[in-house]
Amino acid sequence: MDYIKVEQLGNDTVISGLADFDLDDILDCGQCFRWEKLETGAWRGLVRGCCRTVKQEKDTLVFCDVGMDEFNAIWYDYFDFGRDYGKVREILSKDDTMRRALEFTPGMRVLRQEPWEALCSFILSQNNNIKRIRGLVARLCENFGEPVPGGFAFPSPECIASLSEDELLPVRCGFRAGYVLDAARKVSSGAVDFSAIDKLPLQEAGLELQKIRGVGPKVAACALLYGFDRVESVPVDVWIDRALKEFYPDGMPAQIAGIAGIGQQYLFHYIRNRDAAVKK
DNA sequence: CGCCAGGCTTCTA
DNA sequence: TAGAAGCATGGC
Numbered sequence: 001m002d003y004i005k006v007e008q009l010g011n012d013t014v015i016s017g018l019a020d021f022d023l024d025d026i027l028d029c030g031q032c033f034r035w036e037k038l039e040t041g042a043w044r045g046l047v048r049g050c051c052r053t054v055k056q057e058k059d060t061l062v063f064c065d066v067g068m069d070e071f072n073a074i075w076y077d078y079f080d081f082g083r084d085y086g087k088v089r090e091i092l093s094k095d096d097t098m099r100r101a102l103e104f105t106p107g108m109r110v111l112r113q114e115p116w117e118a119l120c121s122f123i124l125s126q127n128n129n130i131k132r133i134r135g136l137v138a139r140l141c142e143n144f145g146e147p148v149p150g151g152f153a154f155p156s157p158e159c160i161a162s163l164s165e166d167e168l169l170p171v172r173c174g175f176r177a178g179y180v181l182d183a184a185r186k187v188s189s190g191a192v193d194f195s196a197i198d199k200l201p202l203q204e205a206g207l208e209l210q211k212i213r214g215v216g217p218k219v220a221a222c223a224l225l226y227g228f229d230r231v232e233s234v235p236v237d238v239w240i241d242r243a244l245k246e247f248y249p250d251g252m253p254a255q256i257a258g259i260a261g262i263g264q265q266y267l268f269h270y271i272r273n274r275d276a277a278v279k280k
Numbered sequence: 281c282g283c284c285a286g287g288c289t290t291c292t293a
Numbered sequence: 294t295a296g297a298a299g300c301a302t303g304g305c
Contacts, residue, residue, distance in 0.1 A: 030286055126287040132303060133286085174301025179288085216288050237286040268286075 002085045003061075006071065013071040015061040020085055022107025023056040029269050030130045031226055032111055033121050033137040034154075044150075046141075048074055048114060051150025080112050092256055092263050097247040101263070101270035110231065110265050115194050116187060117154045118227025119209065122219045123179050139171045140180075160184035179214025186212055194228075202232055225261040233261045240264060243271040 004017025027035040027043050035045035042055035042064075052075075053064040063075055076082065089106075092098040113121075124136045137154075144159055145152035161184040168177040186192040192212060197205045202224065209220040221235035234252070236244065244252070247267075256263050 122286075125285090127285060127300075128287090128302085129285040129304065131285090131305095135303085172302065174303095175288090175299090176301080214288060218287060222286075235286070239286070272286095 002081065003059075006068075008068045011065050011067075013063040013066045013068055013075075015063075016059065018056075018059040018061055020089065020106045021056070021059075021061065021109065022105070023054065023061065025105050025108050025269065026079075026111065029105075029108065029265070031265065032113060033130075033134045034141075046148070046151050046153065047078055049146070049148050049153040050074060051148060077112050080109055085109065088259055088262055091259060092266070094255055095253050095263075098256065098263050098266065101266035104270045104274065105266060108266050108269060110262050111226065112229055113226050114154065115223065115227040116157055119183060119187075119212075119215075119219075119223040120154070120160075120180060122222040122226070123183055123212075123214050124173055124176050125222070126176065126214070126219060128176075136171055136173045136176075140173075143170050157184045157188040161188040176214065179212070182213040183215065197224075198228060202230060205230070206233075221261075225264075231259050231261045232257060234264045235261075237268075239268055239271050243267050246271075 002019050002021060003015045006013065006015050008014075023043060024037075027045070028037070032045075034047070035043050037043055038053070040055070042053050044051065044053045046052075050070065052066055055062050055064070063071060066075065089102055092102055120140075121133070121137055124140075125133045128136070141152040141154055144155035144163070146155075147153075160180060163181065163184075165177050165181060168180065171177070173180065183192075187194070192208060197208050200208060205224055205228070206217065206220040209215050209223055210217070215223075218235050218237055221233045224230040224233040225235060234240070252260055252263070
């Protein structure tokens with residue numbers, strides 16, 4: 001357990017006694033694309049059709065206008081509170097590089113997002129920058145998602161499968177439009193079966209996702225890590241590739257294999273931000 | 281304006 | 294089968 005207490009206070013659900021949890025790092029590290037930071041420092045995001053505001057002050061996390069039922073149904077899993085990050089840190093710390101990455105961003109966590117949203121988002125992420133990915137995902141939702149209080153839900157595979165490439169033009173996702181359509185068709189038809197993927201070994205699960213045009217090893221690994229709760233999945237993008245060459249020329253240590261994807265998240269943030277941090 | 285972006289597909293040797 | 298070019302778009 002990485003917190004001491006969860007309770008409902010008025011209309012809010014409040015977590016207190018948080019350890020190693022930094023909302024800014026978690027929501028702004030390129031693993032999710034539907035959160036925006038408000039002037040107040042709070043974050044507003046849309047998850048599973050629920051638009052909510054979350055704010056952190058030191059070791060307290062407040063889910064505004066969220067009751068315990070909703071917290072248990074959505075947010076407990078989304079922030080992966082069922083996982084003992086103390087244990088995660090203990091395992092990763094046995095490796096010197098991981099220990100440095102942990103010390104650099106102690107409050108990082110890997111979110112558990114919806115499988116389809118994660119897959120679709122990371123298809124859009126290819127050869128793209130994080131700022132623009134947010135824009136593409138936002139336009140996809142605004143144009144085709146179900147309206148919900150505060151915004152638009154992420155459009156279903158069935159919804160997107162019914163569209164043409166021309167209809168996707170307003171999203172301005174360029175060559176990725178065909179990829180998104182192929183993904184939506186294969187997922188909605190069952191040609192790519194999420195419940196089957198859940199049961200497959202990692203390697204085969206990745207190959208299953210790669211039946212989709214525009215899904216290669218990296219996008220598949222991202223979908224598995226962020227959308228299918230496969231914390232052993234390690235997406236290797238240009239940054240992680242550099243990190244692997246620098247720190248692990250012979251591969252990542254076997255002792256962290258079971259949670260290497262979480263380690264990857266610390267490493268990703270570390271390799272991207274360490275130089276900027278030194279300049280401060 | 282030119283370079284590049286949490287890659288992948290296609291072409292070429 | 295490895296390596297490079299091409300891909301839409303826009304942030305910087």
